Amino acid sequence: xxxxxxxxxxxxxxxVCVEGAVAFAREHSSDVVVLVGDQARLxxxxxxxxxxLPNVHLRHASQVVGMGDHGPQAIRGKKDSSLRRAIELHRxxxxxxxxxxxxxxxxxxxxxxxxxxxxxxxxPAFAALLPQIDSERPSVxxxxxxxxxxxxxxxxxxxxxxxxxxxxxxxxQKPKVxxxxxxxxxGKGTKxxxxxxxxxxxxxxxxxxxxEGNALFSSRCDVVVTDGFTGNxxxxxxxxxxxxxxxxxxxxxxxxxxxxxxxxxxxKPTLAGLKKIIDYAEYGGAPMLGIDGVGIxxxxxxxxxxxxxxxxxxxxTAVAGLKGVQSDAxxxxxxxxx
Amino acid sequence: xxxxxxxxxxxxxxxVCVEGAVAFAREHSSDVVVLVGDQARLxxxxxxxxxxLPNVHLRHASQVVGMGDHGPQAIRGKKDSSLRRAIELHRxxxxxxxxxxxxxxxxxxxxxxxxxxxxxxxxPAFAALLPQIDSERPSVxxxxxxxxxxxxxxxxxxxxxxxxxxxxxxxxQKPKVxxxxxxxxxGKGTKxxxxxxxxxxxxxxxxxxxxEGNALFSSRCDVVVTDGFTGNxxxxxxxxxxxxxxxxxxxxxxxxxxxxxxxxxxxKPTLAGLKKIIDYAEYGGAPMLGIDGVGIxxxxxxxxxxxxxxxxxxxxTAVAGLKGVQSDAxxxxxxxxx
Numbered sequence: 001x002x003x004x005x006x007x008x009x010x011x012x013x014x015x016v017c018v019e020g021a022v023a024f025a026r027e028h029s030s031d032v033v034v035l036v037g038d039q040a041r042l043x044x045x046x047x048x049x050x051x052x053l054p055n056v057h058l059r060h061a062s063q064v065v066g067m068g069d070h071g072p073q074a075i076r077g078k079k080d081s082s083l084r085r086a087i088e089l090h091r092x093x094x095x096x097x098x099x100x101x102x103x104x105x106x107x108x109x110x111x112x113x114x115x116x117x118x119x120x121x122x123x124p125a126f127a128a129l130l131p132q133i134d135s136e137r138p139s140v141x142x143x144x145x146x147x148x149x150x151x152x153x154x155x156x157x158x159x160x161x162x163x164x165x166x167x168x169x170x171x172x173q174k175p176k177v178x179x180x181x182x183x184x185x186x187g188k189g190t191k192x193x194x195x196x197x198x199x200x201x202x203x204x205x206x207x208x209x210x211x212e213g214n215a216l217f218s219s220r221c222d223v224v225v226t227d228g229f230t231g232n233x234x235x236x237x238x239x240x241x242x243x244x245x246x247x248x249x250x251x252x253x254x255x256x257x258x259x260x261x262x263x264x265x266x267x268k269p270t271l272a273g274l275k276k277i278i279d280y281a282e283y284g285g286a287p288m289l290g291i292d293g294v295g296i297x298x299x300x301x302x303x304x305x306x307x308x309x310x311x312x313x314x315x316x317t318a319v320a321g322l323k324g325v326q327s328d329a330x331x332x333x334x335x336x337x338x
Numbered sequence: 339x340x341x342x343x344x345x346x347x348x349x350x351x352x353x354v355c356v357e358g359a360v361a362f363a364r365e366h367s368s369d370v371v372v373l374v375g376d377q378a379r380l381x382x383x384x385x386x387x388x389x390x391l392p393n394v395h396l397r398h399a400s401q402v403v404g405m406g407d408h409g410p411q412a413i414r415g416k417k418d419s420s421l422r423r424a425i426e427l428h429r430x431x432x433x434x435x436x437x438x439x440x441x442x443x444x445x446x447x448x449x450x451x452x453x454x455x456x457x458x459x460x461x462p463a464f465a466a467l468l469p470q471i472d473s474e475r476p477s478v479x480x481x482x483x484x485x486x487x488x489x490x491x492x493x494x495x496x497x498x499x500x501x502x503x504x505x506x507x508x509x510x511q512k513p514k515v516x517x518x519x520x521x522x523x524x525g526k527g528t529k530x531x532x533x534x535x536x537x538x539x540x541x542x543x544x545x546x547x548x549x550e551g552n553a554l555f556s557s558r559c560d561v562v563v564t565d566g567f568t569g570n571x572x573x574x575x576x577x578x579x580x581x582x583x584x585x586x587x588x589x590x591x592x593x594x595x596x597x598x599x600x601x602x603x604x605x606k607p608t609l610a611g612l613k614k615i616i617d618y619a620e621y622g623g624a625p626m627l628g629i630d631g632v633g634i635x636x637x638x639x640x641x642x643x644x645x646x647x648x649x650x651x652x653x654x655t656a657v658a659g660l661k662g663v664q665s666d667a668x669x670x671x672x673x674x675x676x
Contacts, residue, residue, distance in 0.1 A: 240552030263604025
């Protein structure tokens with residue numbers, strides 16, 4: 001399979017993108033990564049031609065979408081941007097999916113404009129993957145930030161898309177779908193969540209009802225649906241809390257005596273493994289659901305390892321046939337979704 | 339000072355309440371804790387009369403508000419409940435504040451009904467305290483769950499109350515006030531947050547604008563304002579994420595080899611200290627802001643240590659003169675709050 005990588009997206013581009021692409025290509029010798037961006041800058045990063053991996057390709061693009069650019073404007077205005085060109089490779093069948101760590105508003109706008117939306121989806125969403133403490137799978141939460149204001153039908157659409165994703169990616173028969181709320185009782189929530197719950201009850205989905213924020217990290221549910229405002233706050237809060245625990249642990253070890261320091265040294269490989277699990281890097285970015293294609297947005301702060309993992313996630317998503325699965329799910333949902 | 343403790347509130351009442359009260363009374367010999375609840379059950383828990391601390395008192399109450407009870411109904415219907423009697427002691431000047439780990443809806447309803455609200459406050463809020471990784475103080479976030487749907491004026495009221503709390507409790511001159519949002523740019527947020535930001539800009543408060551969820555754990559802001567739906571989700575998500583990190587660490591150590599296990603053993607006291615910092619127990623519950631009194635809601639899962647810390651928080655809040663500070667702040671805010 002072939003994957004297009006926006007080599008100029010993200011805070012540490014293009015260096016980390018080249019690093020991630022090379023690492024991925026080394027592990028997946030029958031796949032191809034196409035690095036998209038300014039050839040004059042990418043060439044020296046890849047080193048002498050004869051030493052290059054045969055499955056890392058280059059595609060020139062002269063422009064870059066900045067992190068501060070207005071998403072839709074940048075996609076329309078910068079026709080030769082590395083982001084736009086990467087998405088076009090996917091649209092034109094020259095790649096089976098694309099990855100970008102760039103301006104997420106522009107990535108979403110570009111995907112919607114160039115690839116189109118799955119039939120019946122009014123607005124696509126970002127999905128966030130969160131580790132479950134009692135299973136090897138992550139939970140998927142959407143929308144993680146694409147749509148600040150949503151209506152009940154859109155939340156129900158997110159449920160359909162997330163459920164299809166969980167079925168195709170993890171081979172779950174009946175993924176458990178929940179709505180994020182401020183309590184589990186049905187009387188809780190806002191008008192929006194209550195309307196969405198009512199709509200979801202008409203569906204054949206395995207709806208478990210409302211869950212609170214802590215359920216995001218357990219196997220009580222596989223798919224957690226919320227609006228993009230709340231979802232973004234839940235995602236950023238979970239990153240902040242996990243990183244706060246890490247910082248407090250580090251500070252405590254620094255202040256502690258020699259036995260604790262020795263203990264920390266012995267525990268170092270385990271703690272590194274822990275960081276690997278918690279780190280967004282391991283989860284390889286947020287898949288976009290509801291677009292007619294396979295796109296992964298990696299974190300803007302991504303380093304090489306995170307880019308590599310995002311390419312792995314892109315590969316897995318393409319292999320799972322997400323495009324067709326989403327489209328089928330939306331067709332079946334039309335009866336109750338209205 | 340004297341503090342009333344609802345001895346039958348919470349999942350582990352009354353045992354842990356007696357335990358927490360005794361621990362507090364031992365440390366604060368010039369203060370008095372009044373345990374409120376069924377005397378026949380409390381008496382044996384306190385042991386033989388001659389061994390009792392002179393500053394732990396008993397006040398009989400025959401009824402209990404259950405965790406599943408409808409808050410306002412329970413307060414009105416169960417006139418001799420331990421919760422209602424505890425609040426009445428404070429109302430009648432026999433206690434300088436009260437603590438309950440019971441049904442939070444009932445605690446809030448009881449406080450609003452029996453103590454009344456600070457002038458100008460339409461609805462009181464729960465404040466949650468979250469550890470800042472780069473300071474010794476916590477951040478205060480409100481509303482943490484009392485009011486699911488809010489308008490801009492109510493959010494601005496929460497800003498005034500939270501700011502007054504931060505000034506009086508931590509002696510900060512100009513606490514930094516922020517609105518929780520899905521991005522820092524002013525164009526982000528919902529209509530509600532944008533209207534609230536506009537209103538807050540007219541205030542003399544030190545408003546830093548929007549912050550994202552991760553800022554809850556840093557000194558970038560002291561007071562974070564949000565509606566009770568979003569605040570509850572942020573709070574529960576942060577609890578879930580912190581506890582997920584702990585679980586993953588524990589599992590990693592169990593799976594690891596002998597050196598890591600030895601390391602964990604040496605680190606144990608440090609990890610226990612960490613747990614102490616992260617644990618809600620250390621922060622001693624959520625203060626209620628906007629009520630005309632001093633009330634602390636401890637977590638329903640509270641054990642003895644958490645009850646003790648909630649009593650300490652109650653004492654600190656009473657000493658800081660929160661009642662007067664909130665009332666003054668609301669008077670001064672009338673000009674711009676409308």
